[in-house]
Amino acid sequence: MKIIQTVTVKQILTEKSREKLSAKYNQQKQQLQKECDQLLFEMKKLERTRKFSAVGLKAQFDKEIDLRKEKIKLIDFQIEQLGMLPYGSELKDQDVQALVEIEIGDNWEEIMKGKTVIIKDGIISEIRER
Template identity: 85%
Template sequence: MKIIQTVTVKQVLTEKSREELSAKYTQSKQQLQKECDQLLFEMKKLERTRRFSAAGLKAQFDKEVELRKEKIKLIDFQIEQLGMLPYGSEIKDQDIQALVDIQVGDQWEDIINGKTIIVKDGIIAEIRER
């Protein structure tokens, strides 16, 4: 029988992966800033039409902009932490779903504890039983 199980993927921090993560964080930050700018532009555009209540409109847009600014602060924190981590550190990258074969007689605890995949510079370096 096969079951679906969540598997954690961790990335080993190397010079290459640090650069890639830093670039990814920077790109996400820029995208969020563009979204903030776009929201402010849309708010001004809608204010000119005067079809909506100015207070309600402003509150909704301010909420959306604030959400993005919080995400930007989180990304700034992640960039700062990335700079402080030593090479060789393992960073949780993502969780994926995997099919696992189970049979009568298998240890249930071993199956539910799952596995962790360790990736180093895009290559699977290790598969660990938790």
């Protein structure tokens, strides 16, 4: 019988992976800033049509813009933390699903501990039992 199990994927921080992560964070930050600018533009456009309540409209747009600004602050914090981490640090990258073969007589506790996949510069360097 097969079951689905969650496997944690961790990335070892190297110069190459730091650059990739930094670029990814900066791209996300730019995207969020574009969304803020687009929301401001849309708000001003809708204010000119006067079909909607100006107060309610502004409150809704401000809420969306503030949400994105909070995400930008979080990304700034992540960029700062990334700069402080020493090379060789393990960063959780993602969780993936894996099929695991189980049979009668298997130790359930051992199976449920799961596995962790360690990646270094895009190459699997280790598979650990948790």
